[in-house]
Amino acid sequence: MGKRLSKKLYKRELKNLQASLVEMQAWVQATGARIVVLFEGRDAAGKGSTISRVSQYLNPRVARVVALPTPTEREKTQWYFQRYVAHLPAAGEIVLMDRSWYNRAGVEHVMGYCTNDEYHRFLHQVPIFERLLVEEGILVLKYWFSVSDVEQENRFKSRNDDPMRRWKLSPNDVLSITKWEDYSRAKDTLFVHSDIPEARWFEVDNEDKRRGRINMIAHLLSQVPYHRIEKEPIDIPPRPASGGYERPPREPDTLVPDHAEELEAAAHAEKK
Secondary structure, eight states, X not given: OOSOOOHHHHHHHHHHHHHHHHHHHHHHHHHTOEXXXXXXXXXXXXXXXXXXXXXXXXXXXXXXXXXXXXOOXXXXXXXXXXXXXXXXXOTTEEEEEESOGGGTTTHHHHTTOSOHHHHHHHHHHHHHHHHHHHHTTEEXXXXXXXXXXXXXXXXXXXXXXXXXXXXXXXXXXXHHHHTHHHHHHHHHHHHHHHOBTTBOEEEEEOSSHHHHHHHHHHHHHHHSOOOOOOOOOOOOOOOOOOOSOOOOOOOGGGSOOOHHHHHHHHHHHHHO
């Protein structure tokens, strides 16, 4: 990868791409298309921040972000893919999966949270499962976010030093530093078994987050055969004349205090 993408160029292109995502969303709604996008990769690889940029201007009723928690005791007794099936898109929907069924081939396998039989059964079933989704008419897009060991460690340290982002750092995340090669082998193996013609893996070099986000979103748009949907203009009617309505008095204790006014007063005092 070359030098870091400039912030100015990044913001300008991100805005253009997000406008195209809104157009794609309109096409999905109009045609009843079904799209599921998987975001996978190492811890701190930038999956979540990319999802935020993809979904920022989309209608949450159309584009849903799915980030499943640890399975319950009941879910552990189900067919492995069962809880993911419930979140697949219906007609006119886009589902963005922040991690997906590939947890089994990644963290569960590396950390010993599943048995070898469960792991190998997953590797056998996942291409079959995804072919079924594609045969059903669902567009499956799979993105793997890559980052170097040095950059990952820097991001971990940055999170640890930032109270606003410390929640993103878990004990499992830190352990991934000591299991770098194990995760690398796990990724290589899952690619061998699941990089199928019907649902290819696309790798995102996310060493530079700005560059990675732009590249991923542009590629996503290139994979969806959408076109601009012309919508009927909406006429906003004129407000009718008052019919004599009088607003009842508001209770002072239920009115949200004007914190913004306090900020303005404090800022004005500082300038003096």
